[in-house]
Amino acid sequence: MHAWVGEALMRLIAEGLTSIRGGRMLFCDLSVSVEAGEALALGGPNGAGKTTLLRTIAGFLRPAAGSIRLERGDPERTLAEQCHYVGHLNALKASLSVEENAAFWAAFLGGAPAAIEGALAAFGLAGLNEMPTAYLSAGQKRRLCLARVLLAERPLWLLDEPTAALDDAAQRMLVQVIEAHLARGGLLVAASHEALALRRCRQLSLGGPDGHT
DSSP states (O other): OOOOBTBOOOEEEEEEEEEEETTEEEEEEEEEEEETTOEEEEEOSTTSSHHHHHHHHHTSSOOSEEEEEEETSOTTSOSGGGEEEEOSSOOOOTTSBHHHHHHHHHHHHTOOTTHHHHHHHHTTOTTOTTSBGGGSOHHHHHHHHHGGGGTSOOSEEEEESTTTTOOHHHHHHHHHHHHHHHHTTOEEEEEOSSOOOOSSEEEEEOOOTTSOO
């Protein structure tokens, strides 16, 4: 797998971000940075702007003010092209098999078919390749969704409620995958109601009494 350690270390930098959704200010003048090898966990109540911040970083939403950049990233690629965004919905096609869903995401993300076997194994799905996704449990579907981060190389991972429907064993699998990504110099920003047991993780709480951070 690609390793970003040893290269010029990347850094995600957001400066002066303001987001207004539905006429309500979710956060104002928010500035934060995430270093290579570091995780940032977003906290706060429902509606505080955690998902909005992730989607803004991913490029799906445009902030009312401010800027976001990946310092020392690939100058030939946009920030969106250098990140994995995994939302709280699994985005799987029930009629396709486990392997067919993984193959779709590998092709869509520009990954290699050879990565599928290892990605499924890392999330405890080895041996389920031919099973229709409709027959999977909620936890297995979530693990299949998360497996896409291993199907194509991206330095920045944006995960929205990644532990949803995961039991303790599956959460440990997720932590192992994330720790390996960070050890290679990758970056993570995650919104989760459950704490991720990561060695190097900072907390950012959104949603003050006036809607600011």
